[in-house]
Amino acid sequence: MADPGPLASSDAALRPVEAPRLAEVLGVTSVSLLPQTRNETGTFKDNEAVLVAAKCREWGLRSVAMHSSGNTARAYQHYLERAGIACTGFVPKASAHKCPTMSLGRSAIVAVSGNMVSAANAAIAHSEAHDAVRLTPSQWKIEGKVPLGLAIAEHCRDTTLIAVTIASGYGPLGMERGIRRARSVGLPSVSTHSYxxxxxxxxxVMGAAIREGRDEIDPNDMVPPERAFEPTLQSTNPNRTLPLMRRFLARTGSRIDAVTPDRVERSAATFTDGCAEAGVPLDYALEKSAHICWAGLVEAAREGLLSPHERLTIVVSGSAPQDRQS
Incomplete structure (x- = not known):
């Protein structure tokens, strides 16, 4: 692979911080926050974007097109432009506010009417008309999350439970790959843990398909609503990771749960305050992803599903306030 050099993402985003106030709320031994909002673009997508930019540079690409619900386009634009590659990203208008730099050098983010399917179609049309390589979800999205697992293995070896909000599951698959990779080469790693x-x-749709024992997700179920509670979590391709996630959940004793908007609203202030106290930037108005994870944990604690002995690592995967983004 080409030397990523200046493409390296933020080291601060891979150094967990303790949040004793949040541990007290959940009634667990400890809570560590993996502060992905400390990345340069203020989002969880930077590690993936660094890897993709390095590969595109290695392949000698000059122009690429892609679609996303916001954060991925923001991160890809940032690092691909730095690598000297023009990136045109297409996002639904409903989540275009996540992209403060619609234009950056030769790279641009284009807001599209409609949903993620509309953005995908726009990216396809652009790639055909402008001879741009279209970047699609791939193995690199899993590999791009490996640094998070390595960070947990290095800094949170006593973790018993890892919590994160997901769309199609690339994140936990990559994190587990990182943890297992550390163990395989004799580095310090996490012992028994679940997610x-x-x-x-x-x-x-991913969690529902697994809970219902389905082997495939109906394409009609993959069309996201026009007014999603959190547009960043909308995905058009969970079938790609469905069998991988089914095996992963069984192997690690983990589970996926759905969280309703009212639960997120009720618990948002507590999590925002706890993150601020720990020095982790987060903006609920800009994105609710990390707050969805927190609301799910609060509900699990209320139902007695969290052991008082848990040592919990929460991957803070939302967005930093835009004035904190590069």
Whole structure:
């Protein structure tokens, strides 16, 4: 692979911080926050974007097109432009506010009427008309989350439970790959652990398919609503990771739960305050992803599903306030 050099993402985003106030609320031994909002673009997508930019540079690409619900386009634009590659990203208008730099050098983000399917179609049309390579979800999206697992293995070796909000599951698959990779080469790693994964209930097709024992998700169920509770979590391709996630959940004793908007609203202030106290930037108005995870954990604690002995690592995967983004 080409030397990523200046493409490296933020080291601060891979150094967990303790949040004793949040541990007290959940009634667990400890809570560590993996502060992905400390990345340069203020989002969880930077590690993936660094890897994709390095590969595109290695392949000698000059122009690429892609679609996303916001954060991925923002991160890809940032790092691909830095790598000297023009990136045109297409996002639904409903989530275009997540992209403060609609234009950056030769790279642009284009807001599209409609939903994620509309954005995907726009990216296809652009790639055909402008000879731009279209970047689609791939193995690199899993590999791009490996650094999170390595960070947990290095800094949170006593973790018993990892919590994160997901769309199609690339995140936990990559994190587990990182943890296992550390162990395989004799590095310090996490011992017995499981995952609590959360989805907004209007974007919970992956979890529903697994709970219902389905082998495939109907394409009609993958069309996201026009007014999603959290647009970042909408995905058009969970069938790609469905069998991988089914095996992963069984192997790690983990689960996926849906979270309703009212639960997120009720618990948002507590999580925002706890993150602020720990020095983790987060903006509920800009994105609710991390708050969905927190609301799911609060509900699990209320139902007695969290052991007082848990040592919990929460991956803070929302967005930083835009004035904190580069």
């Amino acid at each position: 609590r994964l959360f989805q907004a209930d209007d974007a919970g």
